[in-house]
Amino acid sequence: MNKGSTVKISGDVSIVLCGAAGQGIQTIEQILPRVLKRAGYNVFATKEYMSRVRGGSNSTQIRVSSRRVSAYLDRIDILIPLDNAAIPHLKKRISPDTVIIGDSEKLSSDLEFIDVPFSGLAKKIGGTIYENIVAVGMLSGMFRLDIEMVSDFIMKFFSKKKEDIVRNNITAFKKGYETGTDFCRSGKFCIDIGTDKEAAEEILISGSEAVGLGAIAGGCNFISAYPMTPSTGVFTFLAQHSDNFDIIVEQAEDEIAAMNMQLGAWYAGARAMVTTSGGGLALMVEGISLAGMIESPAVIYLAQRPGPATGLPTRTEQGDLEMALYSGHGEFPRVIYTPGTLEDAFYLTQKAFNVADKYQIPVFVLSDQNLADLIYNLPLPDMSAVNVERYIIKTGSDYKRYELTEDGISPRGIPGYGAGIIGADSDEHNEDGHITEDLDLRIKMVDKRLKKLDLVRAESVPPELIGNENYETLVVGWGSTHGAIKEALENIGSNDISYLYIKQVYPLHPDITDYLENAEKTIIVENNATSQFGKLIKLYLGMEFDSKVLKYDGMPFSVEELAGRISREAAI
Amino acid sequence: MNKGSTVKISGDVSIVLCGAAGQGIQTIEQILPRVLKRAGYNVFATKEYMSRVRGGSNSTQIRVSSRRVSAYLDRIDILIPLDNAAIPHLKKRISPDTVIIGDSEKLSSDLEFIDVPFSGLAKKIGGTIYENIVAVGMLSGMFRLDIEMVSDFIMKFFSKKKEDIVRNNITAFKKGYETGTDFCRSGKFCIDIGTDKEAAEEILISGSEAVGLGAIAGGCNFISAYPMTPSTGVFTFLAQHSDNFDIIVEQAEDEIAAMNMQLGAWYAGARAMVTTSGGGLALMVEGISLAGMIESPAVIYLAQRPGPATGLPTRTEQGDLEMALYSGHGEFPRVIYTPGTLEDAFYLTQKAFNVADKYQIPVFVLSDQNLADLIYNLPLPDMSAVNVERYIIKTGSDYKRYELTEDGISPRGIPGYGAGIIGADSDEHNEDGHITEDLDLRIKMVDKRLKKLDLVRAESVPPELIGNENYETLVVGWGSTHGAIKEALENIGSNDISYLYIKQVYPLHPDITDYLENAEKTIIVENNATSQFGKLIKLYLGMEFDSKVLKYDGMPFSVEELAGRISREAAI
Amino acid sequence: MNKEIFDLPDIDMAWCPGCGNFGIVSVLKEALAELEIKPEELVIVSGIGQAAKAPHYLRTNFFNGLHGRALPPATGIKAANPELSVIAESGDGDMYGEGGNHFIHTIRRNPDITNIVHNNMVYGLTKGQASPTSRKGFRTPIQVHGVFPEPFNPVAVAISLDASFVARTFIGDRDLTREILKKAIRHKGYALVDIFQPCVSFNKVNTYAWFKDNTYRLEDSHDPSDRQEAFRRATETTKLPLGIFYINSKNSFEENIPIYGKDKTPLFMRGPDREKLTHLIRSRI
Amino acid sequence: MNKEIFDLPDIDMAWCPGCGNFGIVSVLKEALAELEIKPEELVIVSGIGQAAKAPHYLRTNFFNGLHGRALPPATGIKAANPELSVIAESGDGDMYGEGGNHFIHTIRRNPDITNIVHNNMVYGLTKGQASPTSRKGFRTPIQVHGVFPEPFNPVAVAISLDASFVARTFIGDRDLTREILKKAIRHKGYALVDIFQPCVSFNKVNTYAWFKDNTYRLEDSHDPSDRQEAFRRATETTKLPLGIFYINSKNSFEENIPIYGKDKTPLFMRGPDREKLTHLIRSRI
Numbered sequence A, B: 001m002n003k004g005s006t007v008k009i010s011g012d013v014s015i016v017l018c019g020a021a022g023q024g025i026q027t028i029e030q031i032l033p034r035v036l037k038r039a040g041y042n043v044f045a046t047k048e049y050m051s052r053v054r055g056g057s058n059s060t061q062i063r064v065s066s067r068r069v070s071a072y073l074d075r076i077d078i079l080i081p082l083d084n085a086a087i088p089h090l091k092k093r094i095s096p097d098t099v100i101i102g103d104s105e106k107l108s109s110d111l112e113f114i115d116v117p118f119s120g121l122a123k124k125i126g127g128t129i130y131e132n133i134v135a136v137g138m139l140s141g142m143f144r145l146d147i148e149m150v151s152d153f154i155m156k157f158f159s160k161k162k163e164d165i166v167r168n169n170i171t172a173f174k175k176g177y178e179t180g181t182d183f184c185r186s187g188k189f190c191i192d193i194g195t196d197k198e199a200a201e202e203i204l205i206s207g208s209e210a211v212g213l214g215a216i217a218g219g220c221n222f223i224s225a226y227p228m229t230p231s232t233g234v235f236t237f238l239a240q241h242s243d244n245f246d247i248i249v250e251q252a253e254d255e256i257a258a259m260n261m262q263l264g265a266w267y268a269g270a271r272a273m274v275t276t277s278g279g280g281l282a283l284m285v286e287g288i289s290l291a292g293m294i295e296s297p298a299v300i301y302l303a304q305r306p307g308p309a310t311g312l313p314t315r316t317e318q319g320d321l322e323m324a325l326y327s328g329h330g331e332f333p334r335v336i337y338t339p340g341t342l343e344d345a346f347y348l349t350q351k352a353f354n355v356a357d358k359y360q361i362p363v364f365v366l367s368d369q370n371l372a373d374l375i376y377n378l379p380l381p382d383m384s385a386v387n388v389e390r391y392i393i394k395t396g397s398d399y400k401r402y403e404l405t406e407d408g409i410s411p412r413g414i415p416g417y418g419a420g421i422i423g424a425d426s427d428e429h430n431e432d433g434h435i436t437e438d439l440d441l442r443i444k445m446v447d448k449r450l451k452k453l454d455l456v457r458a459e460s461v462p463p464e465l466i467g468n469e470n471y472e473t474l475v476v477g478w479g480s481t482h483g484a485i486k487e488a489l490e491n492i493g494s495n496d497i498s499y500l501y502i503k504q505v506y507p508l509h510p511d512i513t514d515y516l517e518n519a520e521k522t523i524i525v526e527n528n529a530t531s532q533f534g535k536l537i538k539l540y541l542g543m544e545f546d547s548k549v550l551k552y553d554g555m556p557f558s559v560e561e562l563a564g565r566i567s568r569e570a571a572i
Numbered sequence C, D: 001m002n003k004e005i006f007d008l009p010d011i012d013m014a015w016c017p018g019c020g021n022f023g024i025v026s027v028l029k030e031a032l033a034e035l036e037i038k039p040e041e042l043v044i045v046s047g048i049g050q051a052a053k054a055p056h057y058l059r060t061n062f063f064n065g066l067h068g069r070a071l072p073p074a075t076g077i078k079a080a081n082p083e084l085s086v087i088a089e090s091g092d093g094d095m096y097g098e099g100g101n102h103f104i105h106t107i108r109r110n111p112d113i114t115n116i117v118h119n120n121m122v123y124g125l126t127k128g129q130a131s132p133t134s135r136k137g138f139r140t141p142i143q144v145h146g147v148f149p150e151p152f153n154p155v156a157v158a159i160s161l162d163a164s165f166v167a168r169t170f171i172g173d174r175d176l177t178r179e180i181l182k183k184a185i186r187h188k189g190y191a192l193v194d195i196f197q198p199c200v201s202f203n204k205v206n207t208y209a210w211f212k213d214n215t216y217r218l219e220d221s222h223d224p225s226d227r228q229e230a231f232r233r234a235t236e237t238t239k240l241p242l243g244i245f246y247i248n249s250k251n252s253f254e255e256n257i258p259i260y261g262k263d264k265t266p267l268f269m270r271g272p273d274r275e276k277l278t279h280l281i282r283s284r285i
């Protein structure tokens, strides 16, 4: 930060709050982005945190921008360290331009910072627990947000607390607000970011919420799961809304039970799902194979984190694609969606239920900590594009669950709906579902199951090309890397480099071949160490990427890092 | 069978016995091949059976030959149906040349057969339970085996039974023997097959025994498993010999426990293994990932059977290669051996323990029902080629379990041996094994683990070329298809077609590329529906097979079928 | 209702002649018929093993899933449609070994299902290894020195988990088995019926005669509401009592599911509420 | 021995201030020191959770494996080298939820290990979902209407499985905890020590005060060899007794392993016998 002169931050600001677990950063993240958005700012927030309940160093980035933003930046314009460990924790990202706002009572740093007596102010109001709301106030002041609007929001936010706590929070907010407005006035520094009427009318949700809303839109009415970071967000979301949407929510004793319960539920007519992460999926592998054999629909939300084993429980990675693709013994079809935007997290989760039901196969929604935990504003989803398609038939008395049909799909009946008897069998079976050792029938049944892959391929979600159609270099990404790749390319600003965003990694949409063939150079971006999607492309399309941009330290790509690495690779 | 004229079977005879489970075919299979081998015949036997304890139709093929044989034939020269269901069960394989020997008291068939009163003879001796030994006698007579030698063997075989039972069995054998010698004498038909001094001195073992012996030779002293066909043979073998070889044998409550027990055992200095089939491996997936993370050796014997799910429990398939390869969340190295001969089943299992210990990684021995259940004679293994390599070090007080070394391998200490503290951690960890959230260290640890793949690649087992070096067409197979491919090509007898036998599917040996490149045409043979090894070659070598010969009805390839299909494909 | 309604035509039963499994299927059909349960409204869920083949031998809906995993899908089925009668049926290895975790947690969850366990004290299908209920000293190809641990006592464990209904019977006593099955199926909540079932092929120790000699019926005076007494009887070892040990009536899992609080409609007949969803989405503005 | 021998330098403990876990680690160090167990000869095996981090906070060998899977590797370790002292330590969710099947079968197997369970009646690490031991009515972000099932009673279940040593304590009572831990570690065979441990962040119901008010020490006169009485005490609910409920001395798993019958040498010091192998192979001629 330059001494003396007034700093003016415009267009796009990156604010980072950092402190120990338990210091209330989460509350800030729940309040500030929403009030900023209501004021018409485009906002984005993401957090990185340690696997612990108290202590350590966690940080949240809040980007406020005049244009849409959806990715993590290394750059910190404003840093609010809530404890002494914060600055060392973030040292690589602090630049001379970073404005640090801290409390000299707590902070001892060689770096210059604007001293704001957060704890002093908070204590006067009633205790240090109000520090975080003082910070909310200060930041609100810096953006000159409507005091009434924010006060109102805070009042509602704390509405379940005791009256004096609500009052103190409002006081804390107002105290902070004064400090904030004072910055520009006193010439310390000013923020100048354009607002946008649209943003004010948009929704602000997280990746977990987008998936949860998608599940509800897909008709999900049964979820059995076992808690596992970073998948628990979706489980919790559905539990919170279970009364409203008639959803049966069951925390299973383990992931094996969760998966098998889901299959029982589908068998009896539910639209069910499980949520898990890599270690939990490992335990569901046998159940996935069962879904393949009994031709049961299944929806598996898999939120990845770095492995192997327990790995880094609260970090991000795209390291479980291959496991998802090959999970289960024996051979049977499946579908894997990989949303990279909140819109797609919503639509693809919704679609997963229809596709699972229609083709009677397991469908994966593959996400990760990065996507699950970020939030930004987006337009309301188009509800007319969203339909709960049901494929259950009322059975007659001659019903055969595994009737051999032309296309491999046997109409699916459920017990108690019609006169038919519904068999489901994990052994190789005849059309009635009874165990068979007729080896000719075995061939027919294998063919029937595998045939369905062609049908689902025909319904694959096409990739999305972002950028110029006449590119030289094509950057390819799947899932949560989307926001960072997109913004990195915007920053590079080259007409020659475009980006292909893959929303379904299996089976692959045929257009992908064309896009890759049209490129002189192809670059794959993946948040893992071995380029699992690159291998999938090699395997199914016979093409190899010219270069790979990989990252596997547990953090998502930042926009700057990607811009640098992509430019370098593109130039080679 | 031609009426009137004397049939003479020479060179190679295929005898099939067929009856219900519980009729004693297994006893025949335990006696006859061994006495034939002792007499200097080359023998091979294999069985196909239903997933039930009683009833159904099971059959055993015994081939007796003047040259080595190791594969299943469709052809039946002599059929001994022990019940009425046998002939319909085998109808596709019965030809006009098939000599059927049955008991008219039980058998009603349109086909002509030589009537032998098995049950009548047996009843006279003491009951129908002696029928099977009458059959053994008859077949022994047909081969003019030494009566004393066989009587001796039978006596020892039943030595734990009561005296009168032993006596009755000997009587049954002798009665049968008379009938057998009578066939040629009376001009019904004669068998004329050359013997071989070598065979008499060779061993006769099954695939399960070969793996079990290899495990003992590899220093295995701990096995934790859960029964699952067709892997139980190895588990049982080791249990049977546990006293003799100081092996701890524990039947776990489930496969999860089995796998995790194995890791505990290695941690404390054992050389451990698990045995399982696809459904059990599905449950071990999380533990495999744990082995990857804690850098524990692990030996996993996976005997495949047709899936998905329960599938066909007693049949064969090569359908779990991909699951083995991608089992476990996150990224870490592994090795997969695929023995196709009994020799290799022995040597590769032996090697698995050394490689697992040296590189601290999971090593798979991938087999299937086909290989597990077949038997044939082979030379004694070369014990000088077999060594138990140990890599455990005595630790000093400054020992670090995950020391960052040049090649990625940290010397492995165990608790209680030296002054060091031994840490093992499923989280990302520092050199001491303690949990870390240092993301730079994360990168080092990922690199360290993945680096080991290069080392194991350098130690890969080369493929074996069988046939002319200047081939036009190269047939490729892995694992249990070996015997049938080899014999099929011998039958085709073309100088232009050679066979590449793959003993290690991952990581691939570099020679494979050269062999494939030298071929004008490549054909992959696999006992599955989707050509999983073909995909692996495409992925890692970028090559595609010109044609695929696949089979997935639960049966192994027969020699004739393969000869036909390969000739056809080679000619296209 | 006539028990023939549950007969399937042309079935080839894969069990050994003399096996106790035949009796169980036959008595179960009688019990179901006497209770007037329609085949279309019943689902039998099983795992893998000889016992687990049972649902293939009667005419009704069946879900023959994975080894050890009968209880979770049974729970899912009952939750998705509480109007169905649900039976989870498997062997001792399946239910108490591979499926042990589901066993204990399903008892806690208390879905209204009947859990029938064919207890032959051995792994039948995989040819004779010890099961959790195998007796001490039982020798097998794996347990070459005989089984060491105490046999798993499902009755005692279920009582320790305060299960809703806990019974044990022996298929040699068909009348008792039928009566217990009827009561178990009628019972609201989880009901365990552990049935001693001789495996004539792989268990040469615990035969029909052994079970006959080593079991007896609990007296009529036994009070199944007395948990301590039930536990005491469950831990008897010289002779093993048969009968209903313990009944503890309480809310079932489905009764506790909030969505069935007011409205019993099964899931497949409910539609998602678009308006509410729109409302929820708008709340995120 | 001085308990400092178990101290690790420079550790950043990831637990919340005030958490009951600190006390458990500290008392465990005391118990180990008093028993003169050397850090090099001890292995602590854990799963995943807040409790499962414990072995990172003392200087000894550790195997921090998978969630729910502490007992199988602990068994494998003890079997491979019976000279090691082995402790399996984890949380209630880990041990009784995800790991429930290992819990029941390890009790049956009876390896000579000490099983310490930090029972905070909640999933701490994953931020407050119900665990198997959560009390009825306990509300969480998942159990929005509160927990319905009866809490899992590890003490009663262990007794029903005829466990070798069964105890419960509360970390608020450090003396009792230390004495029980010492007895459990000294006990030959499997020993369960369920320790009530307040989670100050996610369990606002079962606090230090709650445990204090709702527990009491078993009288000295309690006879731990009386299984029926132990069960009766284990099923008390108004106040929860603390102490050693049940002791049933019997052969341990390792003692039953045939290879240790004559020769106690651990596996890593044994070589395979080539001659015997050659002999076995030749027997196949």
Ligand SMILES: Cc1ncc(C[n+]2csc(CCOP(=O)(O)OP(=O)(O)O)c2C)c(N)n1
Pocket: B226, B227, B228, B229, B255, B279, B280, B283, B310, C048, C049, C050, C051, C052, C067, C090, C091, C092, C093, C094, C095, C118, C120, C122, C123, C124, C125, C126, C131
């Ligand atoms: C995951 C898995 N592990 C193992 C098996 C093999 N298996 C099938 S049935 C069975 C045991 C059957 O015993 P039990 O449940 O007592 O039934 P029984 O045959 O005695 O009636 C086993 C081990 C399997 N199918 N799946």
Ligand SMILES: Cc1ncc(C[n+]2csc(CCOP(=O)(O)OP(=O)(O)O)c2C)c(N)n1
Pocket: A226, A227, A228, A229, A255, A279, A280, A283, A310, D048, D049, D050, D051, D052, D067, D090, D091, D092, D093, D094, D095, D118, D120, D122, D123, D124, D125, D126, D131
């Ligand atoms: C297979 C698997 N499922 C889920 C998780 C996530 N997980 C980690 S710890 C934990 C629960 C911890 O609860 P508890 O064992 O009671 O320990 P506490 O944190 O309360 O000490 C869960 C669900 C995991 N790591 N692995």
Ligand code: SF4
Pocket: B053, B054, C014, C015, C016, C018, C019, C020, C021, C050, C051, C120, C124, C125, C198, C199, C200, C201, C202
């Ligand atoms: S093996 Fe045993 S349980 Fe299975 S059918 Fe035969 S007798 Fe019955």
Ligand code: SF4
Pocket: A053, A054, D014, D015, D016, D018, D019, D020, D021, D050, D051, D120, D124, D125, D198, D199, D200, D201, D202
């Ligand atoms: S979350 Fe609970 S159990 Fe975990 S450290 Fe904090 S207080 Fe202890």
Ligand SMILES: [Mg+2]
Pocket: C049, C091, C092, C093, C118, C119, C120, C121, C122, C123, C124, C131
């Ligand atoms: Mg059984």
Ligand SMILES: [Mg+2]
Pocket: D049, D091, D092, D093, D118, D119, D120, D121, D122, D123, D124, D131
């Ligand atoms: Mg807990």
